[in-house]
Structure formats: C-alpha cells, structure tokens
Amino acid sequence: xxxxxxxxxxxxxxxxxxxxxxxxxxxxxxxxxxxxxxxxxxxxxxxxxxxxxxxxxxxxxxxxxxxxxxxxxxxxxxxxxxxxxxxxxxxxxxxxxxxxxxxxxxxxxxxxxxxxxxxxxxxxxxxxxxxxxxxxxxxxxxxxxxxxxxxxxxxxxxxxxxxxxxxxxxxxxxxxxxxxxxxxxxxxxxxxxxxxxxxxxxxxxxxxxxxxxxxxxxxxxxxxxxxxxxxxxxxxxxxxxxxxxxxxxxxxxxxxxxxxxxxxxxxxxxxxxxxxxxxxxxxxxxxxxxxxxxxxxxxxxxxxxxxxxxxxxxxxxxxxxxxxxxxxxxxxxxxxxxxxxxxxxxxxxxxxxxxxxxxxxxxxxxxxxxxxxxx
Numbered sequence: 001x002x003x004x005x006x007x008x009x010x011x012x013x014x015x016x017x018x019x020x021x022x023x024x025x026x027x028x029x030x031x032x033x034x035x036x037x038x039x040x041x042x043x044x045x046x047x048x049x050x051x052x053x054x055x056x057x058x059x060x061x062x063x064x065x066x067x068x069x070x071x072x073x074x075x076x077x078x079x080x081x082x083x084x085x086x087x088x089x090x091x092x093x094x095x096x097x098x099x100x101x102x103x104x105x106x107x108x109x110x111x112x113x114x115x116x117x118x119x120x121x122x123x124x125x126x127x128x129x130x131x132x133x134x135x136x137x138x139x140x141x142x143x144x145x146x147x148x149x150x151x152x153x154x155x156x157x158x159x160x161x162x163x164x165x166x167x168x169x170x171x172x173x174x175x176x177x178x179x180x181x182x183x184x185x186x187x188x189x190x191x192x193x194x195x196x197x198x199x200x201x202x203x204x205x206x207x208x209x210x211x212x213x214x215x216x217x218x219x220x221x222x223x224x225x226x227x228x229x230x231x232x233x234x235x236x237x238x239x240x241x242x243x244x245x246x247x248x249x250x251x252x253x254x255x256x257x258x259x260x261x262x263x264x265x266x267x268x269x270x271x272x273x274x275x276x277x278x279x280x281x282x283x284x285x286x287x288x289x290x291x292x293x294x295x296x297x298x299x300x301x302x303x304x305x306x307x308x309x310x311x312x313x314x315x316x317x318x319x320x321x322x323x324x325x326x327x328x329x330x331x332x333x334x335x336x337x338x339x340x341x342x343x344x345x346x347x348x349x350x351x352x353x354x355x356x357x358x359x360x361x362x363x364x365x366x367x368x369x370x371x372x373x374x375x
Contacts, residue, residue, distance in 0.1 A: 012280030014247045014332065015364035017049050020371060021243035022228050023061045028239055029211055029224050036218040039065035041207070041225030043073060043091065048358040049229065049244070053368050055080050058228075067091055067223055071098055071107065078105045089134055089168075093144070099123035103131055110134045110170065114150040121163045134168035135161070139190040139205075140183065141174040155197050168202045168221065169195055176209025177234035184213055208232050231343050231353040244357065245337035246364065248281035248297070250329050251314065262316050263308025268293060274320045277304075277327065281335060282313040286360035290349040298339040299327050 030038040040063045046054040055066065055077055065087040068074050074088045081088075084106045094102075094109035094116045102109060111117045111133055124130045138145030146154060154160065171191045175181035188205070195203050202220040208227035210217045212235040226232065230242040256276050262268040279297065283289045292309045297317055308316045319327055327333070336345055346353045 011365035012249045012251070013285060013335075013364045014367055015360060016245040016247070016337075016367045016369060017053070018241070018243040018245075018369045019053055019057045020369060021230065021241040022054055023057050025228050025230055025240045025243070026058055026061055026063060026224075029222070029227055032211060033218055033222065034215060035220070036206075037064055037221045039063065039067055039204075039221055039223045040228060041067040041223050042077065043067065043069035043225070044358055045073075047225065047229060047354070048360055050366065050368070051077060052080055053370070054228075057370065059083065059086060065089065065221065067225075071095065071101060071109075074107045075101065075105050078107065091136075091144070094120055094133070099126075099131075103127065106131075108132055108134055110136050111164070111166075112136050112144045113146055114153050117146075117154075117160060117164055121160060124163070124165060130165040132165045132167045134170055135164075135166045137169055137171050137191065137194050139171040139187040139194065141172055141187075143172070145171065151194065158198055161199050161201070166201060168204060169198065170204040170221075170223075173205060173207055173210045173213075173217075176207055176213060177232075179209075179213060179234055184210075184217075188217060209234060226354055226357070229342075229357060231341075231357075233343070233353060242338060242341055244342055244360075246281070246287075246335045246360065247332040247337075248279040248287075248315070248335050250277050250327060250331050250333065251280045252278045253319065253327070253329055261308075263292075264311055265309055268308040272320075274318050275322075275324075276307070277317045277319045277333075279315050279317055279333060279335070280313065281315060282311050284312045284361055285363055286356070287315060287335060288345075288349045288351070288356070288359070290351070291345065294348045295345065296340055298334040298337075299331075301339065303339070304333065 040058050042051050045051050059081055067089050069091050071090050074090045077088055089108045089110050091110050093112040111120055120133050136145035138147055175183040191205050204221040205219050206217045206222040208224045211222050230240045254276055256274055258270055258272050260270050281287050289310045295306045296303045304317045304319050306315050307318050342353045342356050346356045
C-alpha cells in the first residue's frame, strides 16, 4: 500500500499501524479456540501502538475481556470503551486504598498474594454488591502470583474465594515462545494440580505463545498480547499479519570518497566511492543502536544497507546500488515493514519483538489504517 506522506511536510518519520490487521489477527486467534474465550492484552498503551485506536476496534470485533498492567491504564481504557459490560483486569495487583477506584470504574484487580486477597475481602465487605476479582497462582515463573506458602494457606481456606468473589484463576507461562521447553508441560501440570484443589471457577493460562501450544493450554480464557500485532516468537506457522510499518525521511544525500569513515566512532570505512543517505530516524525513535551495521532499509523492494553507527536522531545508508536521482532528499524509505519485519529487527538486535514494538518512539507521525468497522 502506498501512503501520501507529503500530507505532513514536517514529519521525519511515519509509523503506520494497520488496525484492520490487528482485528484480523484477533479473529484468527479466536478461530483457534474451541471452548475458550479470547481476551486482549493492551498494557503499555497497547504495546505503544495506541490504545485509543486499537481498543475500540477490538471492542467492536467482540472482544469481551481486556488486560492491562496498571490501574491508571485500566481507568483510561474504561473511559475509551465507555462500556461497563466489558471486563478490564489489572495484572499488577490490588494496591492499598484503590478499592473505590476499582468500584467506580468497574475494574477487576488480579490479586497477586494472600495479603491482597484478604484486603480485597475486607473491601468487598463494605459494599452492598460485591466486586469481582481474579487470582494469580504462580505455577513456576516466580514473578507475580501466590507463592507456595500463600497457595498452602488458600487450599486450607478455600471459602475465601467466595468471600473475595473470585471468578478467574490465572497463571503465566514463562517459556511459551520455546515450544519444546519442558517448562511448558511442567507449568501446565502444576496449574491443573492447583485448580483441581480449589472451587471451580474460570481458568486462564495461555498468553500469545500459549495459544499455539495447543488446546490443552487454552482452559476458559486466553490472553494474547504480542500476537495481536502479528508476532508469536518461536511459532513460525502463526498465519498472523504484520501490522506495523515505519518509514523515515531522507534528510541528505552526499557522495563520499573511498577510505572515508561514516558516523560516530568512524566504525565504517568505505571501500569505494559511495552515495550515502542520512535518514531522520535514530535510537530515540526506537530504531535500536544495536542494529548498527546489521540492518537494511528498503526503497520499494531495493535493499539498502545501514552503514556506520545508528545515532540518536539519524542513520546512514549506502544507496550506491540505486540509479542516480531515483531516491531524493525528502523521499521516504521503509525501515520496518513487509521487507524487514519487527521479528527480523528484534533478531538482529538480539532482543525480543516486545521491546522493539514498545520502544518505537513518540516522534513518529502516526497513520492508522482502518477501513473496516471491526465486525
């Protein structure tokens, strides 16, 4: 798809977010489920891509449940959805004194230890109508969730789940992006063991990767996050669509003689006379410094290597392979997109797609491709 980037002559870069593709990915994920519901995890401003645009589209697509990390994210999301029928859960737990906010905005905390569980019971005792909550059982990740001591107390006092109006038990997979990891089966067995010893309520284990581990991981509710945006690390046959493209403006083109050095530290020496283009995107915009000398940008389908170090506001690219005057100052090149995906960029940068997506900076002019109604 071609975009008319001349509509904003001030922008050095354009981040194109395909909301239609996000909705399509949600529908693809939902189609993989037999009996489970499909939620959407929209923490960190929908992984930095814009919750104000993405949440309403998923709401229209029928998503019943949304997960965020913090209470302020939940309040913002409730205002965006303007719909009290949809469940919004806060993964980071129940903070002291925040009960009235949860009640006001109909927000469901995910309780992460026995102390939070008791505080939620005390808060609910002050209400005419109980507020529901979810409970996180640690199945081996050793991060958030009830630990072995807390779980022991819970099993001895299962009636507390009714007092707390717990409607969902959840846990989180540590290695779902490694399908062959024995940790996945270990956590699955542990989660089964835990929920069998407690009163029957809904259960949830699978994140994005967990959905692709198979139906036995799905339980009653799955919680995709990264997969909504087309990436499921470790699972190549995902049938999901990339939804992110990043374009940078050519700021300057110059001819540089053989033997000259390019960029900070002079780390790249030209082996022949070359044409070098400077692009107005750098690590402050999420194009990571670790991609220096490794990544490739594209002019249409023509690959152009990044040379020299990536700096805060710019990168330098060897465009010698292009005919003269084919690429001009003011034109745009593709930095991330169909030719060089987030997954490929993350692999070269020796990081994960989560960091690449959430790290895309705020300076990009954002264009949301949304032509469907989400239904």
